[in-house]
Amino acid sequence: MILSRTAVLFILSLATLCSYAQTDSVWHKELAIISISESIPLGKQKTIKTESLSGLSDAGQGLSNTSATYIKSYGLGSLATLSLWGGSASQTLVTWEDLPITNPMLGLTDLSLIPMTRNQEVKLNKGGASTTHSSGALTGVMSIHQPIHYSDLVANLTLDLWKGSFGEYGSQFNINKSGKQFYLDLSAFHKQADNNFNYNRGNQVEQLENADFSLTGITLTSGYLINVQNQLQLNLWLQESEKGIPPTLTQTRSVARQEDKLNRLKVKWTHTNDKYKFVSHLAVSDEDNNYADPQILLTAENSFLNLYHSSLLQYYWAKTKLTTKYDLTKTKGFSKSYDASQEELNIFSSYVELEHQLDRFHLTAALRKEWRTFATPPITPLLELRYTLSKWSSSIKLSREYRAPTLNELYWVPGGNKDLRPENGWNKELWINYRYEPKGLAFTTAFYHRKINDWILWAPLENQFIWSALNLGAVRSYGFDTEISKRIRSANWSQEFQLAINYNRSENLIEQRAPRIEQGDQLIYTPLWNTHAGYRLDLNKLRAGIDLNYTSSARGINEDVAAFYNTRFFIHYDIIYKHTTNTFSFTIDNLLDADYRVIERRPMPGRQFILKWTLNFNKT
Amino acid sequence: MRLFTLILILLTVELTAQTTADFESFNLPQDTFLNGSDGSGGFDDGNIRLHNSYNDEWDSWSGWAISTMTDTITPGFTNQYSCISGGGANDSDAYATAFVDGESLLHTTGEGRGVVEGFYINNATYAYLSMLEGDAFAKKFGGVDGTDPDYFYLSIKEHGRRNVNNDSLIFYLADFRSDNPEEDYILNEWTYVSLEQFENVDTLSFQLYTSDKGLFGNNTPSYFCIDELTTTDMALTSVKQPAEPTIDIFPNPTSEQINCRAGEEISFYSISDINGKAIVMNQNMNQAHSINVSLLDAGVYILNLAFRNGSVSTTKFIKQ
Numbered sequence: 001m002i003l004s005r006t007a008v009l010f011i012l013s014l015a016t017l018c019s020y021a022q023t024d025s026v027w028h029k030e031l032a033i034i035s036i037s038e039s040i041p042l043g044k045q046k047t048i049k050t051e052s053l054s055g056l057s058d059a060g061q062g063l064s065n066t067s068a069t070y071i072k073s074y075g076l077g078s079l080a081t082l083s084l085w086g087g088s089a090s091q092t093l094v095t096w097e098d099l100p101i102t103n104p105m106l107g108l109t110d111l112s113l114i115p116m117t118r119n120q121e122v123k124l125n126k127g128g129a130s131t132t133h134s135s136g137a138l139t140g141v142m143s144i145h146q147p148i149h150y151s152d153l154v155a156n157l158t159l160d161l162w163k164g165s166f167g168e169y170g171s172q173f174n175i176n177k178s179g180k181q182f183y184l185d186l187s188a189f190h191k192q193a194d195n196n197f198n199y200n201r202g203n204q205v206e207q208l209e210n211a212d213f214s215l216t217g218i219t220l221t222s223g224y225l226i227n228v229q230n231q232l233q234l235n236l237w238l239q240e241s242e243k244g245i246p247p248t249l250t251q252t253r254s255v256a257r258q259e260d261k262l263n264r265l266k267v268k269w270t271h272t273n274d275k276y277k278f279v280s281h282l283a284v285s286d287e288d289n290n291y292a293d294p295q296i297l298l299t300a301e302n303s304f305l306n307l308y309h310s311s312l313l314q315y316y317w318a319k320t321k322l323t324t325k326y327d328l329t330k331t332k333g334f335s336k337s338y339d340a341s342q343e344e345l346n347i348f349s350s351y352v353e354l355e356h357q358l359d360r361f362h363l364t365a366a367l368r369k370e371w372r373t374f375a376t377p378p379i380t381p382l383l384e385l386r387y388t389l390s391k392w393s394s395s396i397k398l399s400r401e402y403r404a405p406t407l408n409e410l411y412w413v414p415g416g417n418k419d420l421r422p423e424n425g426w427n428k429e430l431w432i433n434y435r436y437e438p439k440g441l442a443f444t445t446a447f448y449h450r451k452i453n454d455w456i457l458w459a460p461l462e463n464q465f466i467w468s469a470l471n472l473g474a475v476r477s478y479g480f481d482t483e484i485s486k487r488i489r490s491a492n493w494s495q496e497f498q499l500a501i502n503y504n505r506s507e508n509l510i511e512q513r514a515p516r517i518e519q520g521d522q523l524i525y526t527p528l529w530n531t532h533a534g535y536r537l538d539l540n541k542l543r544a545g546i547d548l549n550y551t552s553s554a555r556g557i558n559e560d561v562a563a564f565y566n567t568r569f570f571i572h573y574d575i576i577y578k579h580t581t582n583t584f585s586f587t588i589d590n591l592l593d594a595d596y597r598v599i600e601r602r603p604m605p606g607r608q609f610i611l612k613w614t615l616n617f618n619k620t
Numbered sequence: 621m622r623l624f625t626l627i628l629i630l631l632t633v634e635l636t637a638q639t640t641a642d643f644e645s646f647n648l649p650q651d652t653f654l655n656g657s658d659g660s661g662g663f664d665d666g667n668i669r670l671h672n673s674y675n676d677e678w679d680s681w682s683g684w685a686i687s688t689m690t691d692t693i694t695p696g697f698t699n700q701y702s703c704i705s706g707g708g709a710n711d712s713d714a715y716a717t718a719f720v721d722g723e724s725l726l727h728t729t730g731e732g733r734g735v736v737e738g739f740y741i742n743n744a745t746y747a748y749l750s751m752l753e754g755d756a757f758a759k760k761f762g763g764v765d766g767t768d769p770d771y772f773y774l775s776i777k778e779h780g781r782r783n784v785n786n787d788s789l790i791f792y793l794a795d796f797r798s799d800n801p802e803e804d805y806i807l808n809e810w811t812y813v814s815l816e817q818f819e820n821v822d823t824l825s826f827q828l829y830t831s832d833k834g835l836f837g838n839n840t841p842s843y844f845c846i847d848e849l850t851t852t853d854m855a856l857t858s859v860k861q862p863a864e865p866t867i868d869i870f871p872n873p874t875s876e877q878i879n880c881r882a883g884e885e886i887s888f889y890s891i892s893d894i895n896g897k898a899i900v901m902n903q904n905m906n907q908a909h910s911i912n913v914s915l916l917d918a919g920v921y922i923l924n925l926a927f928r929n930g931s932v933s934t935t936k937f938i939k940q
Binding site: 202203204248252253254415459515517524556558559 | 675677678679680694695696697698699753754755756757758759760763764765832833834835836839
């Protein structure tokens with residue numbers, strides 16, 4: 001028996017030699033964990049109650065409302081992308097239950113299409129993560145995850161109904177049932193909105209047109225605890241959405257529309273014992289992204305099929321942990337704009353990580369190597385040393401970062417460039433953390449410096465009008481990210497304050513002709529400052545909060561985007577009767593009715609309201 | 621004396637005869653276009669050659685296209701070949717559409733090659749509707765209240781046989797700079813442009829300038845259309861065909877630069893790869909007659925030279 005187990009271990013270790021860890025790594029900095037919650041996301045691994053705030057918020061709204069994170073939003077229901085620490089949207093990897101879901105064709109994720117369903121968490125790990133999370137994680141990882149809890153038999157039925165400004169309404173039904181060996185969570189949701197808000201255009205007030213948005217979907221998370229050592233998990237995410245593309249301020253009208261469909265299925269097997277842990281994932285996703293503008297006779301129908309498999313093995317002995325992992329991704333992209341109508345991207349990725357605890361020191365060393373179609377990524381090492389002293393901890397990290405070109409950057413006609421090199425460079429971080437739970441005080445700050453070469457940029461070719469993906473320049477980014485929070489509790493109430501400040505300098509190091517960027521210029525759409533201040537009051541049945549966000553001015557393509565404030569207020573009230581809880585929520589976004597833009601020529605809404613009723617039936 | 625007078629009159633008529641490039645000789649069916657996909661590098665009509673650069677890999681073009689497109693209502697680049705009048709000048713079918721990337725060039729050719737007298741010009745539908753209504757990238761001219769002093773003009777420069785004239789003729793395709801809103805306009809009718817101010821024009825370069833531009837250059841689509849381009853012919857008896865000059869380039873193979881030695885003055889050069897794909901287009905030759913090729917990948921290239929006397933020549937070189 002011992003021989004048999006040893007053989008299995010040996011085979012597994014070979015199979016997973018040189019691989020990587022994701023959520024199992026301990027060193028990640030979870031700066032913000034948001035969920036549909038009234039809590040302020042802060043600090044590392046904060047546990048948050050999951051309760052919807054304002055209808056069915058998307059991940060972009062959630063992050064921009066409750067943290068100092070820069071979300072490039074093109075408007076209500078429109079494209080929203082995440083920029084971390086002065087990076088571009090394609091430099092942050094997005095995962096769902098450890099499955100990378102960053103669009104392999106576009107190289108980015110539209111956060112407006114990620115609804116934050118009940119019981120789901122969105123975690124934000126800032127900092128270089130190419131080694132731990134593969135290509136595209138240059139500046140961090142946003143992971144969508146639903147925790148599974150096995151407990152005594154608990155059943156929850158929840159219905160959310162809401163109505164908001166600009167024709168928004170929607171509903172969400174959730175059933176959550178768990179036992180000692182099983183867990184089931186099913187959410188079905190629908191929301192739609194006209195988003196036909198008024199905005200200022202010159203001296204005129206106009207109403208936005210063709211900005212409607214609708215989204216319908218189902219998410220399923222189920223777990224089965226076969227025995228103490230083995231667990232199976234199944235995740236399903238089906239979704240359809242449709243949105244109008246509203247006119248820019250330079251357009252008089254737009255009839256463009258976009259439809260997105262996704263089907264994602266994932267199975268996970270976890271085996272654990274006191275010596276090792278083995279996790280294997282198998283996933284398939286099928287996604288469509290169709291854009292049509294009848295006005296200019298343009299259609300762009302794109303889709304991809306993605307198969308994903310990974311296995312992770314962790315050994316524990318004494319104060320050391322060895323993690324190995326491999327990932328296998330096979331993607332077929334279909335587009336009329338590809339020369340061969342379909343293109344294939346194969347990625348094999350391997351990772352090895354060693355962690356060792358020595359008194360107050362914790363050392364993490366990791367290596368990663370990828371083999372992929374049309375790119376030869378370098379080996380990316382990572383080294384981190386953490387020192388813990390009572391309530392304080394600090395760490396330094398050095399890592400190599402890279403991002404391989406996307407399918408569109410390689411194959412799109414016209415402009416795709418099969419000879420593109422991956423973006424690559426080095427990242428350095430210094431973290432200082434303080435947490436004193438009895439006093440409810442927490443402090444986190446990070447300083448970073450990153451230089452990325454072969455920055456991929458779509459730019460006009462010299463003497464041709466064609467835009468092509470080129471390795472043009474180098475960019476140096478540095479700054480700091482600080483959060484501090486204080487919670488005060490008494491028997492009947494609690495209060496929480498938070499302040500977050502994020503400074504990002506991201507400068508071009510090599511002069512560019514098109515677009516015209518001088519050496520030393522701050523990159524476009526990269527504000528220097530993002531700040532967030534929040535306050536929460538919890539009087540048991542009544543909860544309220546206010547958020548204030550500030551974003552400094554940013555350089556645009558045609559004009560600078562002015563600095564702006566965004567303020568949000570919400571209040572909840574519970575009426576509890578036996579096993580039933582009625583919660584009435586009222587939210588005001590853009591409380592001060594500020595006229596602002598995030599992207600030039602893209603109007604943003606003024607003050608808006610959402611009224612929501614939640615009926616929850618709970619039985620233990 | 622009478623005989624002498626008659627001969628003189630005949631000779632004068634022959635000397636002042638004109639040829640018009642109206643692009644009808646391409647015999648294009650209605651709503652079609654030629655965008656250089658045959659790799660010819662340009663279009664010849666009358667005594668005119670219009671230069672074109674076509675990218676076979678990406679099915680894209682710049683320079684000139686020949687069109688009989690009639691679509692005056694579809695905005696956007698999918699309708700990039702159409703003229704806003706729905707046809708050529710004077711109710712003709714065919715016309716030439718320019719997509720100006722930096723500059724578009726034409727020059728006179730053929731046995732009767734002479735000087736360019738003038739041509740008709742109009743806005744392309746893509747540019748016109750963009751200025752009229754705005755689009756996702758470019759503004760509506762005049763702005764929301766119509767008071768923005770926007771403009772979109774064509775700068776035409778002559779390149780005579782013997783010298784380059786840096787004076788330019790400015791033609792406004794749209795002009796909203798007037799204090800009187802009634803004077804604001806976006807051209808939508810064929811309008812004649814006389815090149816009388818130039819002398820001995822045998823090569824013209826066209827550049828577009830707009831008030832609406834950003835980091836990526838012009839936001840206004842860089843398109844316009846021309847038709848019925850008239851050249852004054854030279855008398856055949858007096859035309860001396862320019863001999864193709866002998867050229868010598870060295871070093872060849874090269875790693876840094878090539879030097880050109882020719883019997884005629886070189887006006888422009890372009891470089892294409894062995895498949896005909898343009899790498900460098902229509903650059904002015906410097907005084908040293910040297911071309912820096914250090915940024916080119918190793919391989920075989922074709923150097924195209926255009927001379928002041930109107931002749932052209934090609935030769936191969938190897939970049940190490």
